[in-house]
Amino acid sequence: MLEEGYAAVSSRRVAAEAGVNVALVYYYFATMDELFLALFRRGAQRSLERQAIALSSPQPLWGLWDLTHHGSDPAVTMEFIALANHRKEIRAEIAEYSRKFRALQLEKLSAALEHYGVDPELWPASSIILMMAGISRFLLIEEAFELDTGHKETVELIERHITALEGPRQPGHVEFVSQHASMNF
Amino acid sequence: MLEEGYAAVSSRRVAAEAGVNVALVYYYFATMDELFLALFRRGAQRSLERQAIALSSPQPLWGLWDLTHHGSDPAVTMEFIALANHRKEIRAEIAEYSRKFRALQLEKLSAALEHYGVDPELWPASSIILMMAGISRFLLIEEAFELDTGHKETVELIERHITALEGPRQPGHVEFVSQHASMNF
């Protein structure tokens, strides 16, 4: 899926990779879409758990930022988004998980931002979350194209603002986060 | 390509849509990748020209924001990014066009921002461009999933800041921009 795209994932190749027969793939997954759904659910569930840990940090802004910026693989995310654009059921599943991700982020971060004294009228938690997600995904996608115009400046800008609220990043975040790549919804 | 994804674009289906024979497709395009390259170049060139117009507005920030937020189709963009993740030549072509897009944006907007008195140390033009692009793409992708948490607040936040610099949006932008969907790189 990562190397050649979701459309290159065929029952035959899955079977070959697993060292089993094609028919066995259909024994476990009635259609290829069900296989993709199962794959997505497993990855999304793991990412959700990692996010819960990152957000429970005493520095939840750093936690979320490091998770998306250093601990997520845009290629996986992109493949599932592309797949979802053409499969209704997968789109619905991704939407459902996205809401879970977002709800958890909102809960943890709106409390933290209030505690930091950030005016929710000027800087709503939902906007800060959305902007961080959009920017970091964009940065990662551009990196894959070997584009880096403004990347350094933007990372500095964001991290300067996080530092203003939470102080310098405490060690541990990036290490935790970069152990395995997550999805980023 | 939009309905079923780039992988569903086959020589046979292209031929059928065009009402010609399969072999004729290969007469014009040696491989399917060349067809995709030609398709991308045509679209990117048009988008580049539209962007030049939008940035030549007396309100270039509004111009760029409206172009990406109301005048671009994330589905086209996503398909090409997904395709590029697996085809080296297409990735290189997209990277090249992205640099052109970005260079034009930087040229027009860094002049405008300096004129508005924005401190380039705190808010570099390259960062503002990158953030606007990332956020608007994220908003549009989420819309396709019928997700809208924080969308309204974020659009208001961004447009409030643009208004602070350029005053209220003058009519004409959105109209120009929503005539045809563009790519968004």
Add this chain to the structure above:
DNA sequence: GTCTATACTTCGATAGAC
């Protein structure tokens, strides 16, 4: 330019033996 005809590969999915 445009076509017919064809070679060869791979696909999703199923029936039925073990």
Add this chain to the structure above:
DNA sequence: GTCTATCGAAGTATAGAC
């Protein structure tokens, strides 16, 4: 649970007539 065997459809690409 795991396999063999098979169906019909669709893919990329090419040779060569007109």
